[in-house]
Amino acid sequence: MVPSGDMKARLLAAVQAEAAPTRAERRRAAGGILALVVGALALQFFGVLFLLDKKGLHLQPQAIDFVVSHALGERPVAFVAMTSLAWCAVIAVLAGLVRRRDMLGPPSVALWTAALASLALPFAVGLVGNGIWPVTAVAKPTHPGFFCVHLSLALSTLPLTALVFVRRESDPVHPLALGATVGALAATVSALLVNLDCPYADPRHILIGHIAPGLAQIAAGALMGGLVIAMRRRGAPLPIAPVLGGALGSWLASLYNVGLQKSCDRPSGFEPQTIIWLVAGLLLGVGIGFAAGMLRARPRPT
C-alpha cells in the first residue's frame, strides 16, 4: 500500500514553501522567552517585597533587614528552608516531565498524578513543619490568605503562558495532561516565591492562599493545553491571540489586586472588587486577543 506517486513531489514543494524552525532556532527562541519571564518574575517579586507596603507603592525601597524580618514573621528559618526545599524538589520533577526525555513522554495518568501531587507533597511537608514548630500552626484570622491568592496568580500567570507558548502544537498524545503539568510547574514556582515572602504558615492559610491558586493554574494549564499545546489539522486556527490576551489581562488584574490589597486598610481581607477586577481583566484580554486574531486573519483586499 503506497500513496499516489505525485504526493512526494507535492510535499517536498510544500515543506520548502513553509519555513519551520530547526531545533537550534526553536531552542534559542524558547531560551529567550524563558529568560524574559525569569527577569519579569524577579522584578515582580522584588517589587512586591521592596516597593509595596500598606501605604501603596514606595519610591524609596525598604531596608533589607525589615523586608526579611517581615517575610519570616514567626517562622523559624529552618521551617522556611524545609518547605522551600520541598517546593524546589517538586519544581525539579515537574520541569523534567515538561522537558521530556523522548518525544511522547510518560502516560497521561503519570502527568495528572504528578500535577496534583505537586501541590499535596509540599503541603504535607508544611504540616510536618507545623508539628515540629507549633508556633507556625497558629491561625491568624485577620490573614486568611486572599493577598497570597492574588500574589500567586500574579506570579504564576507569566510562566504558565510562556511555557504553554513554548510548547505550542507539540503534543499529539495528551495535551491536556501536559498542560496541567505545565500549570502545576508555574504554580509551584510561584508557590516557592510566595512561601519566601509570606509570614503565615497555618494550614488554613496555606490551603486558601498557596494551594487553591495552584489548583486554578492546573485547570487553566489543562485548558490552555487543549487549545494551544495540542497538535491540530493544518489550517485550523491556533487560538493563540485570545489565550495570550486572557493571560495578559488576568496578569495585569492580579498585579493591580496585589497593590490594592496591600495598600488598603484590610490587607488580607476578602475584597469582592478584586474578583471583579480579575474576571474583567480575563474577559477583556480574551476579547481584545480574539478581535486582534480576527483582524489578522481577515483577508486583505488586493
Next chain:
Amino acid sequence: MSNEALDQAMARYADGDEPAFATIYDELSPRLYAFLLKQTRDAARAEDLLQQTFLQLHRSRGHFKPGSPALPWALAIARRLAIDASRRARFASHDGEEAIAEAAGLEPLPDAVLSARQLHGRFQEELAKLPESQRNAFVMIREEGLSTAEAAAVLGTTVSGVKLRAHRAYQSLRRALGEVFDRPEKE
C-alpha cells in the same frame, strides 16, 4: 532502511538538513499510509491525512529530540489527526476492502488468492468493529511492530494498559474469526 536510520534522518532534518525529508518520506509513507487507511477505510482521506501528518512533522521538527524513535512520534501525530478529522467530518465508513484493494492496485486474482483476500477483508471488517483503543493497540503492536512501551507512549497510556487492550482485541478477533478457521475443509 532500519528504524535507526530513520531516527538519524529525522534528527538531521530537525537540525536543518533539508534533503533528509525525502529519506524520511520514503521510509515513513507506506507505514503511515497503511495505518491511516485502517483508521479511515478511505484511500482519499488517508492520503489527505498522510499529507497533513508530514506537514505537521515538518512544522514540529524543532521539537524533535535526537535519539528518540521517530516512528512512534509520527504514528501518534497521524492518529491525532485522524481522530480530529473523524470528529469533524463524522464520515461514514466506506467499504474498506475496496479501498485497500484500490490502493494496492491489485488485478483480478485466482481462487486461492481471492479466498485469502476475502479472509483479509473479513479480518479488516472485524478489526474495524473493535473499539478504537483496542484496534489501535492491536495495529501498533501486531502490524506496525512497535514495542508495547512505544505503543503505550503513542496511545498515552501505560504498558500494562496497552497489553490489556491488545489482548482484548486479540480475543475479540479470535472469537469473531474462529468460525472461519474452525470450519471443516471441503472433501
